[in-house]
Amino acid sequence: MQGSVEFSAVTKTYGPIRALADFTHRFGSGxxxxxxxxxxxxxxxxxxxxxxxxxxxxxxxxxxxxxxxxTCPRDALAAGIVTVHQELSLVPxxxxxxxxxxxxxxxxxxxPVSVIxxxxxxxxxxxxxxxxxxxxxxxxxxxxxLSVGQQQxxxxxxxxxFEPAVLLLDEPTSAxxxxxxxxxxxLVRRLRARGVTILYIxxxxxxxxxxxxxxxxxxxxxxxxAIEMADATPEIIVEMMFGDVAKARRPARRGAVADDPVLxxxxxxxRGVFENxxxxxxxxxxxxxxGMLGAGRTEVLRAIFGADPLDGGTIVLDGVPVQGPxxxxxxxxxxxxxxxxxxxxxxxxQLSIHDNLCLASLGRIAPRGMxxxxxxxxxxxxxxxxxxIKAADPLLPVSSLSGGNQQKVVIxxxxxxxxxxxxxxxxxxxxxxxxxxxIFEIMWAEASRGVSSIFVSSEPEELLDVAxxxxxxxxxxxxxxxxxxxxxLAQLFRICMEGHP
Ligand SMILES: Nc1ncnc2c1ncn2[C@@H]1O[C@H](COP(=O)(O)OP(=O)(O)OP(=O)(O)O)[C@@H](O)[C@H]1O
Ligand SMILES: [Mg+2]
Numbered sequence: 001m002q003g004s005v006e007f008s009a010v011t012k013t014y015g016p017i018r019a020l021a022d023f024t025h026r027f028g029s030g031x032x033x034x035x036x037x038x039x040x041x042x043x044x045x046x047x048x049x050x051x052x053x054x055x056x057x058x059x060x061x062x063x064x065x066x067x068x069x070x071t072c073p074r075d076a077l078a079a080g081i082v083t084v085h086q087e088l089s090l091v092p093x094x095x096x097x098x099x100x101x102x103x104x105x106x107x108x109x110x111x112p113v114s115v116i117x118x119x120x121x122x123x124x125x126x127x128x129x130x131x132x133x134x135x136x137x138x139x140x141x142x143x144x145x146l147s148v149g150q151q152q153x154x155x156x157x158x159x160x161x162f163e164p165a166v167l168l169l170d171e172p173t174s175a176x177x178x179x180x181x182x183x184x185x186x187l188v189r190r191l192r193a194r195g196v197t198i199l200y201i202x203x204x205x206x207x208x209x210x211x212x213x214x215x216x217x218x219x220x221x222x223x224x225x226a227i228e229m230a231d232a233t234p235e236i237i238v239e240m241m242f243g244d245v246a247k248a249r250r251p252a253r254r255g256a257v258a259d260d261p262v263l264x265x266x267x268x269x270x271r272g273v274f275e276n277x278x279x280x281x282x283x284x285x286x287x288x289x290x291g292m293l294g295a296g297r298t299e300v301l302r303a304i305f306g307a308d309p310l311d312g313g314t315i316v317l318d319g320v321p322v323q324g325p326x327x328x329x330x331x332x333x334x335x336x337x338x339x340x341x342x343x344x345x346x347x348x349x350q351l352s353i354h355d356n357l358c359l360a361s362l363g364r365i366a367p368r369g370m371x372x373x374x375x376x377x378x379x380x381x382x383x384x385x386x387x388x389i390k391a392a393d394p395l396l397p398v399s400s401l402s403g404g405n406q407q408k409v410v411i412x413x414x415x416x417x418x419x420x421x422x423x424x425x426x427x428x429x430x431x432x433x434x435x436x437x438x439i440f441e442i443m444w445a446e447a448s449r450g451v452s453s454i455f456v457s458s459e460p461e462e463l464l465d466v467a468x469x470x471x472x473x474x475x476x477x478x479x480x481x482x483x484x485x486x487x488x489l490a491q492l493f494r495i496c497m498e499g500h501p
Contacts, residue, residue, distance in 0.1 A: 003064065003080065003165040003197035004029040005050065010059035012045050012221075014400065017392050019045040021221040023059070027214075030195040032188060034208045034229075036241055037218035038432035039404030040390040043201045044086055046218070047168045050199070051083040052076035063166070080165030084155050084172050086201075086403045086430065088341075092144035097125035099143055100158045128157050133183050136294065148341050149175040149293040149458075156184060166197045171403070173202060174429045175340070177293035177458050178493070185211050203404070203432050204459075205234050217241055242434060261316075262452045263421055265304065268313030273299045274476035277313070281421065281452050286443060288467030288484075289456045290496050296476035297456045298340055301423045305337045306330050318420055334420035336360070338410050338427055340456070346410035347398050354380050354394040356409050361416035383412030388438055404431040411439060415446070422446065422453040428462060440466050460492045474499045 005027045012020040020042040027033045035043045048054045050061065052070030061068055063079055070076045076083070090099045098105070101121055108117040125139035134157070137150055146154065152175045159167065167188075173181050188198055188211060200212060208215055208229060216226040217240040224240045261280035268277040274296040281287050289297040302308045304315055306325035315322045317333045327337075339346050347356050354373070357380045358365060365376055380394055387408040391401060398409055407430050414422065424443065428436040443453060443466065457463050463470050464484045472480040472495045479499045482492060491501055 003195070005166060005197060005199075006062045006065070007046075008059055008061065010046075010049060010056045010061060012042075012049060012054065013057045015392075018221045020049070020056075020218075023218075023221075023223055025216060025223055025226060027197055027199060027216075029064075029197045030192055031213040032192055032198045032200055032211055033226075034212035034215040035199055035201045035218065036203075036208070036215055036237060037224075038241055039408075039430075039435055040220075040402040041218040041241075042221040043218055044170055044402060045221075047083065047085075047170050047199060047201065050076065050081060050166070051085075051168055052081070053083075053085075077162065080163075081168065082159045082162045082164035082166070083168040084152075084159045084170060086170040088148070088151050088155060090143045090151055090154060093142065095140050095142055096129075096137055096146070096154055097121050097139035099154060100125050100128065100139075100161055102158075124161075125157075128161055132157055132160070132187060134180075147294055147298070149177060149180065152176060153180055156187075160187060164191070164196055166199070167191060168199045170201045171203065171430055172200075173204065173207065175293075175426070175458070178497075180293060181207075203430065203436075205237065205433065208232070208237065209234075219243065238433070241432070262318055263304075264314075264316040266314045268300065268303065268315070269311045270299065270303055270308065271311050273308075274303075274473070277473075277478055279471055279478065279481075281454060283452055284447050284450050285452050285469065286447050286467045287452075287454050288463035288470035289454060289473060290460055290463050290470050290482075290492060291473040292496050293458065295473040295496070297473050298425055299476070300473070301337065301425055301454060301456065304330070305335060305423065307337075331360070331417065334418075335423070336414035336417050336419035336421070337423040338414050338425060340425040340429065346413075347406060349399045350397060352395045353384075353389070353391050353398050353401065353409060356398045357383050357394075357412050357416060360413050361418075364417055379416050383409075383416060386415075386438075386442060387412050388435060404435055407431050408435065408439070411442075415442070419451060422451060423456075424453055425456045426458065427455070428457065428459075436462075460489055460496065464489060464492060472496055472499075 008024050010020060010023045037043050049056050052073045052075045068079060106117040106120045107114045122139045129137055134153060143151060156172055172184060192198060212229050214226055214228055215232055215237055217224040260283055262283050263281040266278045269275045277300055291297050303310050306327045315325060317335060320333060358376045362371060365371060365379055384391060384394060389408045390405050398406060411427055427439050455467055467484055470482045470484060471478055480495050495501055
């Protein structure tokens, strides 16, 4: 199995936008090639061209020296190119096994007809899951029951089942916890040893040094250069990505937060999901939620926001006891929620960037119901500026933005509501390190204006850097509360994994 990939002068334009410009480069086989670059630099565009999902405007590429002409994803798949795209693509109503073998379910003869061989499909899926050492996903489970992280795991299992010659991974780890990342890396190494070529997109610098052999950097659609990881340092790569742009700074630690609680939660339970969750969130505080994938962090936030039902417990928001929260009521009381899964619940893909930035805040922008682009424009402009959203024109559909820029729109949409309390669920998922820093700086600025937030992240480093206090959840229970200043990364990891220091 050989899979070298060679691009010559590949360009992709969308009207005036050059998503990829004159890209010429060779990716050797049997190696892991990281693709780096800030949000909107053209990484996904390159992957999509290779995957047959979009056609280049100009230029061509070769596979093992043979010119390739893909007009659809099936062509690429037939050539052994398998892709895990940035946005999840599973069919929620189907089971895990059905999703893995979609369009190629094993069949058997039953008299004159051929029927789907369900026992075999399930056994094959179970074998793949076992091979990847994934114990908590059942092949018969509907995908809609899975967390985002588990869905991403299923996408990867599915990709592996095609036995790729070239594997394209577009931010495969953004929703994975440490253990799943280790499994993925073990698999990637196995494939590499078999000569598979792997293109790997990530915004996590530390992953490069663990898994990549080379690093290729894009900036504004142009190739900046490629280096061997053996010769690389984080500084060199950041320099290649951002050039002379100011480097990311850590936010300075702040003083004490006011001690009046804005949100008080006691004994919150949802059967089989989480149990007896209690905490206070103070004015101007950033409370981190740490935990492994499936610890129940998102589920707790969703229930408080009224998106999922509760079985018990009390919630007091800004002095008001809330019985049976609904998203509408919670929003009126000043709660904002940026969800982890932007495609499903964060954005309306067909609407413009402008409209998506106003979705949650129409009641505030136009209290009497009459709105206009003119009235909305300052709110839109402010978020585009503060969050540095890279958009050619705010009236383009939000789907035309790169993944990280879509994430910023989700956040801007809720900041426009002027919330008292914000839930940030994985806000830095898929955003480059500079944009991540901008988001954290906005969280700190909001906090100093008295906005309180809960910050969920699967990266403990971020929680230690950004939060004032961290609550650790494990198997749906609060197991510890830690102070970032007095906790090391290793300690926090350990509490997340084992429930105690
Ligand atoms: N359908 C489209 N219409 C218009 N512009 C597009 C379209 N698809 C992508 N673009 C633009 O092409 C550029 C490159 O986007 P791409 O998705 O390749 O970025 P990326 O490097 O993957 O970023 P991220 O890290 O945020 O995922 C961006 O400026 C994006 O807005
Ligand atoms: Mg992308």
